[in-house]
Amino acid sequence: MTALDTSASAAPAATTPATRSVVSxxxxxxxxxxxxxxxxxxxLGSQEGDTTFRLASSNDFFALPEVTVPANxxxxxxxxxxxxxxxxxxxxLQVTRSATPLWMIIGFSVVAMTGFLAxxxxxxxxxxxxxxGGSILLAVPLVFGALGGVLGERAGVVNIAIDGQLLAGAFAAALFGSITGSVWGGLIGALAAGALVALILGLFAITYFVDQIIVGVVLNVLVIGVTSFLFTQVMVPNTASLNSPPRFSRIAIPGLSEIPLVGPVLFRQTAIVYLLYVMVAVVTWSLYRTRWGLRVRAVGEHPKAADTVGIKVNLTRYRTIVLGGAIAGMGGAFYTLVSVPQFNRELTGGAGYIALAAVIFGKWDPIKATLAALLFGFASNLQGVLSAIGSPVPSEFMLMLPYVVTIFAVAGLVGRSRPPAAVGQPYRKG
Incomplete structure (x- = not known):
């Protein structure tokens, strides 16, 4: 081959454009x-005076001093x-074409919230x-719902019915807790109710190939109608016997509960909150460190390939979605066994949709979805705290704050994310 031939053959390679990653x-x-x-x-609203941040509570090992700063x-x-x-x-973005790191976003959020609160x-x-502490409490049902959503979607089933599972769990917890006189009886009833809603979702979405989003929305509406009817016809006439469940009491963990700031927030909680800590760890470990988790992720990413190696795709999806529904039902139990000692119509207030947003914001990862749910819980609790101290922020804005945070988080901070490849796609064997 001549030198001319060599250079000619090398020319196309030299002119091949280099690929560049696209950063949002x-x-x-x-x-x-x-x-x-x-x-x-x-x-527009200059505030004179100082703001005091109280960091201590009773029974701490030692009291952290209050921090007073000039507001403006x-x-x-x-x-x-x-x-x-x-x-x-x-x-x-412009120079190095790299994304903003997570630690920088977290630092920005802390600084922004400190300035706003001041x-x-x-x-x-x-x-x-x-x-x-109030943010943790408001986030508990969101975290349970988000964990259920992560499991379902990792297996390839879009779980729009999280809100229905939460509401069914709240109703069953109040009913069975009142009948048995036990918080654990109510919690078991909530597990069963959430699993039942998920089973109906699986029946239509997995077996009969009905559009999963439509089934989820219909189930949410159905659960609202059924629980409202039973509440009016059954619970209201028999409130003392059917809608007066016991409540979980707070349990302070010795030693840990006395740690300043952290102890009162995390370790002076009820048993269902401690169960949540365990559930987050178990779901994360199981999803990424066990054969079961590998199979779940396989049927959510490439069900045909999973089928060829002997994994029963639809059975795995059924088991996973029912487990996720049971976990979401536990979140519903928090409403009637911790927050309010009785059931009311539409008690969840659409929390299941916030939990679904946490799943997306958390990129279908249990830990990240938990952090997203905690963010939404913080936004919800912030409106109550600012209203209590007489903040100049309009009450209408405070009411919509959690939903504004949800929209901003999903639209902007989530960045580029890829859901499981086969999510929402029914699997037909053969």
Whole structure:
């Protein structure tokens, strides 16, 4: 081969364009919008005075001192730091073509929330322990629902019916808890109710190949109608015997519960919250470290390949979706066995859809979905705390805050994510 031939054959390789990864601009845009938004709030509603953050509670090993900061100065300092992080996010996007790291997003969120709270709590005291502890409580049913959603979708079934599973669990917990006089009896009833709703979802979605999203929405509406009817016709006339369940009492873990700030928030909770801690760890370990978890992920990613190696795809999906429904039912039990000692119509208030958003925000990972649910719980509790201290933030805005956080989180902070490849696709053997 001549030198000319060699150069000619090498030419196409030389002109082949290099591939470049596409990095989304959603996160830098969202960080910039939040920074501008907080700056606008400080400009339009200047707050004079100091804000006190109370970090201690009773029975701590030692009391952390209260932190008092100037409201306006702290807010503007937060805006400056947020602007620096936003500029760095844009620099990474334009120069190095890299995504904004998670630690930077977390730091930005902490700084933004500190600045906002300092402005909103001028001349008031913000109970940090109460804010965080209440966030945990409000997030408990969301975490249970998100875990159920992660399991179902990892197996390839879209679980839109999380809200129905939560509501059915709340109803069954109140009913069976009242009949048996035991919180554990109510919890078992909630498990069964959530599993039953999931089984109906599986029957139509897996066996009869009905569109999974439509089935989930219909099940949510059906559960609302059934529980409302039974509440009116059965529970209301027999409130004392059928709608007066016992409640889980708080259990302080010796030693851990006295750790300042962390102890009151995490280790002075009820048994169902401690069960949640265990459930998150078990689901995560099982999904990524066991043969069962490998099979679940296989049928959610490539069911045909799983079938060829002997995995029973539809049976695996059935088992996983029923297990996920039982876990979501436990979240419903939290409403009637911890929060409110009785069942009411539409008690969940659409929490199942927030849990579904946590699944997407958490990229179908149990740990990340749990963190997303905690974020939504914090946003929900924040409105109550700010209303209690007389914050100048309009009450209408505070009511919509959890849903605004949900939209921003899913639309911007989630970045690029890929659901399980076969999610929503029925499997027909052969």
């Amino acid at each position: 601009a959603k996160t830098p845009i969202l960080l910039s919008v939040i920074t501008i938004g907080l700056g606008a709030i400080l400009l 100065a702290t807010g503007w300092m937060a805006v400056i730091l947020m602007a620096v992080v936003s500029l760095e996010a844009w620099r990474r 402005w909103a709590g001028a001349d008031e005291t913000i109970p940090v322990v109460g804010l965080l």
